[in-house]
Amino acid sequence: AALSRTAEVDIKGGWKVGDPVPYAALAKTFALIEATTKRLEKTSLLTSFLLLVIRRSANGDTASLLQSVYLCINRLSPDYIGIELGIGESLLVKAIGESTGRSLATIKADLKKEGDLGLVAMNSKNSQKTLFRPKPLTVPTVFANLKEIALSAGHSSQAKKVSIITKLLAACQDSEAKYIVRSLEGKLRIGNAERTVLVALAHASVLAEMEQAGKRWKKEKLAARLEEAANVIKSVYSELPSYDLVIPALLKDGIDGLKGRCKLTPGVPLKPMLAKPTKAIGEVLDRFENKKFTCEYKYDGERAQVHKLEDGTVAVFSRNSEDMSKKYPDLVHQLPACIKESTTSFVLDAEAVAIDKDTKKLMPFQELSKRKRKDVKVEDIQVRVCLFAFDLLYLNGEPLLHKSLVERRELLREHFKPVDGEFQFAKSSDGDTTDEIQAFLEESVKDGCEGLMVKMLETEASYYEPSRRSVNWLKLKKDYLAGVGDSLDLVVVGGYYGKGKRTNVYGAFLLACYDSDSEEYQTICKIGTGFSEEMLQAHYDVLKPLELSKVRSDVKVGGAKPDVWFEPKVVWEVLTADLSLSPIYTAAQGLAGERGISLRFPRFIRVRDDKGVDEATGPEQIAEMYERQVLAQGSGGKKKRGG
Numbered sequence: 071a072a073l074s075r076t077a078e079v080d081i082k083g084g085w086k087v088g089d090p091v092p093y094a095a096l097a098k099t100f101a102l103i104e105a106t107t108k109r110l111e112k113t114s115l116l117t118s119f120l121l122l123v124i125r126r127s128a129n130g131d132t133a134s135l136l137q138s139v140y141l142c143i144n145r146l147s148p149d150y151i152g153i154e155l156g157i158g159e160s161l162l163v164k165a166i167g168e169s170t171g172r173s174l175a176t177i178k179a180d181l182k183k184e185g186d187l188g189l190v191a192m193n194s195k196n197s198q199k200t201l202f203r204p205k206p207l208t209v210p211t212v213f214a215n216l217k218e219i220a221l222s223a224g225h226s227s228q229a230k231k232v233s234i235i236t237k238l239l240a241a242c243q244d245s246e247a248k249y250i251v252r253s254l255e256g257k258l259r260i261g262n263a264e265r266t267v268l269v270a271l272a273h274a275s276v277l278a279e280m281e282q283a284g285k286r287w288k289k290e291k292l293a294a295r296l297e298e299a300a301n302v303i304k305s306v307y308s309e310l311p312s313y314d315l316v317i318p319a320l321l322k323d324g325i326d327g328l329k330g331r332c333k334l335t336p337g338v339p340l341k342p343m344l345a346k347p348t349k350a351i352g353e354v355l356d357r358f359e360n361k362k363f364t365c366e367y368k369y370d371g372e373r374a375q376v377h378k379l380e381d382g383t384v385a386v387f388s389r390n391s392e393d394m395s396k397k398y399p400d401l402v403h404q405l406p407a408c409i410k411e412s413t414t415s416f417v418l419d420a421e422a423v424a425i426d427k428d429t430k431k432l433m434p435f436q437e438l439s440k441r442k443r444k445d446v447k448v449e450d451i452q453v454r455v456c457l458f459a460f461d462l463l464y465l466n467g468e469p470l471l472h473k474s475l476v477e478r479r480e481l482l483r484e485h486f487k488p489v490d491g492e493f494q495f496a497k498s499s500d501g502d503t504t505d506e507i508q509a510f511l512e513e514s515v516k517d518g519c520e521g522l523m524v525k526m527l528e529t530e531a532s533y534y535e536p537s538r539r540s541v542n543w544l545k546l547k548k549d550y551l552a553g554v555g556d557s558l559d560l561v562v563v564g565g566y567y568g569k570g571k572r573t574n575v576y577g578a579f580l581l582a583c584y585d586s587d588s589e590e591y592q593t594i595c596k597i598g599t600g601f602s603e604e605m606l607q608a609h610y611d612v613l614k615p616l617e618l619s620k621v622r623s624d625v626k627v628g629g630a631k632p633d634v635w636f637e638p639k640v641v642w643e644v645l646t647a648d649l650s651l652s653p654i655y656t657a658a659q660g661l662a663g664e665r666g667i668s669l670r671f672p673r674f675i676r677v678r679d680d681k682g683v684d685e686a687t688g689p690e691q692i693a694e695m696y697e698r699q700v701l702a703q704g705s706g707g708k709k710k711r712g713g
């Protein structure tokens with residue numbers, strides 16, 4: 071409480087709460103958050119800021135809170151609308167030059183020294199002598215400008231972007247330029263995960279309610295209320311991940327009203343439920359002992375969340391909440407034939423899989439990945455797609471997340487009908503012995519699948535958990551059985567020049583995992599074998615434009631020494647023989663001891679276009695994999711049980 075009172079004074083500055091939210095207050099909050107590593111302090115600082123904004127909202131203004139929250143998570147819209155920032159270094163350097171009169175060469179030299187363009191922009195501004203103090207920036211102005219930049223496309227858009235950024239920078243004071251430039255780059259780098267923002271929003275809302283009611287709750291009661299509110303917001307947001315809808319409802323009805331008003335809604339994709347890896351069938355039985363479970367084929371395609379709205383609109387979303395309706399016009403077209411008349415609106419969880427036109431056999435993911443991501447014309451489609459539905463999350467106006475999987479599956483089968491080569495229910499078997507699972511696993515692999523998904527079938531344990539990697543869903547891939555382990559999704563952060571024939575491309579790459587708590591990339595291995603000349607050229611073409619003058623401050627490098635650094639944008643799926651402790655790399659440092667964990671004999675599998683860098687494998691998962699490996703090595707007998 072002491073912290074929030076001093077923070078409030080500091081953040082508020084000369085702001086009269088009736089006035090528009092000054093961007094300076096937000097920049098001050100960011101600076102305070104950046105200066106601490108303690109999560110509780112970060113939450114409390116953000117709570118202080120959001121409370122000030124909520125007080126301002128008393129006059130019916132919802133935009134200020136909405137825009138402030140978007141700026142805190144550095145987004146401009148819900149994910150599925152996809153208005154994105156991520157302005158390249160050269161454009162920003164140009165704008166900094168134009169607004170401060172410094173030469174591009176000096177700015178670049180500073181960047182090489184600092185490794186943070188935000189800092190360079192701030193220092194460039196502060197070293198400038200100005201006669202007039204510019205009109206202070208406000209949150210609405212900054213938000214509107216960022217949105218205009220993100221939306222400008224086409225012919226003269228570069229010049230337009232530079233001009234808007236130049237004007238914005240000209241109006242910046244103190245640390246504002248630092249955060250505006252980082253926002254434009256696409257990452258704030260203050261260690262402010264979205265979870266922290268949600269918790270702060272809940273806390274600020276409770277404190278505002280308490281103020282409005284003129285009450286002062288006792289410490290214990292307040293603590294319980296804060297915790298409850300944070301859980302409510304997290305759960306509501308996971309069902310309806312749209313601040314555009316959640317924030318106005320929060321301001322109108324408070325935390326208690328939120329649950330009734332904000333529910334899963336067709337048209338707003340929710341983050342999918344994910345599975346934990348298992349290495350052996352025995353592990354599945356250990357976990358699900360005496361419980362009913364089902365095994366489903368794990369199809370090797372692309373996750374597709376299919377929504378049908380009451381007005382008849384059909385939309386297909388990726389696991390990343392990207393609208394894929396333009397990638398899969400054939401799916402959208404095929405769907406009506408699979409829906410029974412009793413079905414008016416729904417949300418399906420499914421896998422889109424490439425199939426052979428004639429034999430209807432499943433084809434591997436690689437076939438699907440040949441498809442363009444946008445503007446696909448039905449007449450140009452070479453590879454046919456069949457939708458394998460495995461879950462039903464919403465039906466005819468009612469969310470089903472809190473029904474058991476048996477019930478959801480029954481409703482799915484009742485309200486949809488399979489059409490050969492277009493729509494099928496995921497093949498499943500509700501067996502419960504090792505032998506049955508083994509036989510079904512082999513069958514799935516023979517039919518062209520990656521293995522099995524094993525899911526809890528009854529009771530609360532089988533409810534759908536959006537955005538969770540849950541123990542109630544286990545994946546059993548054929549690769550695990552060979553003892554190879556689960557694949558990892560890693561971010562390419564550096565490159566090593568090739569040798570011999572390969573001097574015009576990168577010959578090897580530095581990979582990193584992503585820690586969403588600290589928002590940092592932790593290096594994990596160098597990967598350089600298994601690439602064809604063709605692949606190396608393709609990787610070079612994608613990565614060359616992402617080269618940076620210096621390593622970013624949010625990459626925890628350790629002892630790695632690549633020749634070039636990249637903007638972290640590209641995610642690769644990689645397999646490894648095993649994991650080992652490493653004096654060089656930093657992945658999961660502190661979780662499995664002082665040293666980091668690295669991959670031995672990493673092998674490239676594929677580019678994961680469908681994953682953003684913040685969905686890359688995290689340090690906890692890596693530490694967990696390492697621990698399992700140590701355990702398995704220690705008890706060979708148990709490992710064998712699964713085959």
Ligand code: ATP
Nearest residue numbers: 344345366367368369370372373421460496523545
């Ligand atoms: P990977 O796809 O590499 O296994 P991931 O991180 O994308 O990893 P996981 O949770 O590990 O996701 O595996 C679940 C994925 O498997 C889903 O996202 C979905 O695309 C796919 N899948 C295929 N068949 C099924 C099924 N029957 N039930 C659930 N998911 C399935």
